[in-house]
Amino acid sequence: MKSKHKKYDFMKSLKSMLKVDFKRMFTMPLVYIMAGVSFFLPVLILVMTTMTGGNSSDGAANGEAAMQTFTNVWQSISSLSGTQMSMDLTGMCNVNMLYFLVAVFVCIFVAEDFRSGYAKNLFTVRSKKLDYVISKSLAGFAGGAIMIIAYFVGAIIGGAVAGLSFDVGAAGASGIVACMFSKIFMTAVFASIALLLGTVAKQKLWLSILGSLAAGMLLFTMIPMITPLDSSFLNVIMCLSGGALFGLGLGAVSNLILNKTSLV
Amino acid sequence: MNAIEIRNLTKNFGQKQALNGLNMTVPQGAIYGFIGENGSGKSTTEKLICGLLVPNGGTIKLFGKDYKDADVRAKIGVLIEQPGCFSNYSVWNNMMLQAANLGIKNAEEEVRKVLKTVRMEGSASNKFKNCSLGMKQRIGIAMALLGNPALLVLDEPINGLDADGMRIMREVLIDISDSYNCTVVISSHVLGELEKIATHYGIVRGGKMIAEMTAEELNNNCRTYVALKTKNPSAAKALLGRKFTRVETDENEYIRIYDTVKPEAVVEYLYNELNAVVTEIRTDKISLEEYYIDLMKGGRADNEIKA
Secondary structure, X not given: OOOOOOOOXXXXXXXXXXXXHHHHHHHOHHHHHHHHHHHHHHHHHHHHHHHOOOOOHHHHHOOOOOOOOOOEHHXXXXXXXXXXXXXXXXXXXXXXXXXXXXXXXXXXXXXXXXXXXXXXXXXXXXXXXXXXXXXXXXXXXXXXXXXXXXXXXXXXXXXHHHOOEOOOOOOHHHHHHHHHHHHHHHHHHHHHHHHHHHHHHOOOHHHHHHHHHHHHHHHHOOHHHHOOOOOOHXXXXXXXXXXXXXXXXXXXXXXXHHHHOOOO | OEEEEEEEEEEEEOOEEEEEEEEEEEEOOOEEEEEEOOOOOHHHHXXXXXXXXXXXXXXXXXXXXXXXXXXXXXXXXXXXXXXXXXXXXXXXXXXXXXXXXXXXXXXXXXHHHHHHHOOOHHHOOOEHHHXXXXXXXXXXXXXXXXXXXXXEEEEOOOOOOOHHHHXXXXXXXXXXXXXXXXXXXXXXXXHHHXXXXXXXXXXXXXXXXXXEEEHHHHHHHOOEXXXXXXXXXXXXXHHHHHHOOOEEEOOOXXXXXXXXXXXXXXXXXXXXXXXXXXXXXXXXXXXXXXXXXXXXXXXXXXXXXXX
């Protein structure tokens, strides 16, 4: 019987790996759960905070700090440039929360390969690990992009239900679109961090999640500055290059780790 | 050209030395029975062959090329420990995923063919987590067979199976060797089953290969013995023990004489010396299991590999 194996071809190998990863991603419940959480998160935040009244003068009168709530839908996406990152509801509860979710998603996605033993099937026939790293980075990025878009849709629906203003204000429509693209490209940074930690931790999911969350916390304060609501083309390019640089750099390290360490 | 050629392979896990200069030669087309006690280094060797572990020293060549060569690695099918399947996926989806991983065209046709080979064509829609151990092992073999590998590495596929599972697995393995024309390395503790299919053997102890041989050589190495029963076994054994170099009683109460001797001569000797009547006598050969136990006790095979 003639063997169907041909000479190694990187592009073919990458193509098959991408096919496997995207097929897996869309056949596992995780991506839908994550997308669902991303969708319902802004709906719940916007509707619940509006229902509680927010910015309550009663609370202030009693000496309690008033809770700053959302008055505009786009506040749940990001804040305007030049404004300091506030440690209140509007400052913390926005799309940036999803980066932690993206990291968890990538960690689970990678760890599942090792926990199920599928990594044995993958790496026995793949002596070169670069296609795996590229494919996982792209799948992680795509998963992250889906979550950001789901959040965006959820924010619009939540805002409409809560009766919040859709006024684009100083940010402008183009700024909000650029902001969304910047946010999407930023997921590549978190996906590559999670991938790196996933390859280090392998089947130890808790370790990769813990590491990713810790690394995410370090970057978290920088995100509002890089991706303000009134983002410009420059912000998009900056996030794209940042995502690409992180992807390439950390991807190379992940590749090295996979090549130099035991896989089971 | 040999399918596998390993020289002076070493592997340490921290302070523990799992492989200590292991040598191994597997000719192309062989069904290589890889035998050893738990912790002797079988699984470690197989994982190293598949590139899942990084060796500390030595060389591994597959089909004359370094084991890291991407073309060579694409020719390997593997089942190490548990099959690498997603428990919530159906058998079919797991198989299709592996077919995609290998970049196989006509994946559906290929998956159907290998599932038929492992007698699993009727269970393709079952979820992997609902399959029995025997079924899971066969799914693992089916996965390993996808893409017609030139080398199949199976780590203890028979262990833990019931009698029926073992029978099916034996039939599957014989089918594979007949129709897939690939080299198979199969490690197992169930030596009786291995004996029925293997063409070559490698026996590993303490991270070293202590003997490698063909089935024919093993057959020659397995000594012939005379087994007998008398009405006075203890006296007969004592008498025979004084005359012959190795006399033992087996689990069925037969007295075994491992020296080269004709059965008639034993019957005559016992009658003359002890007036003992031999009720049953036959000649036989020791099994692979007995040969292996002998070797593990410190006995030395004729073709033992010198360090």
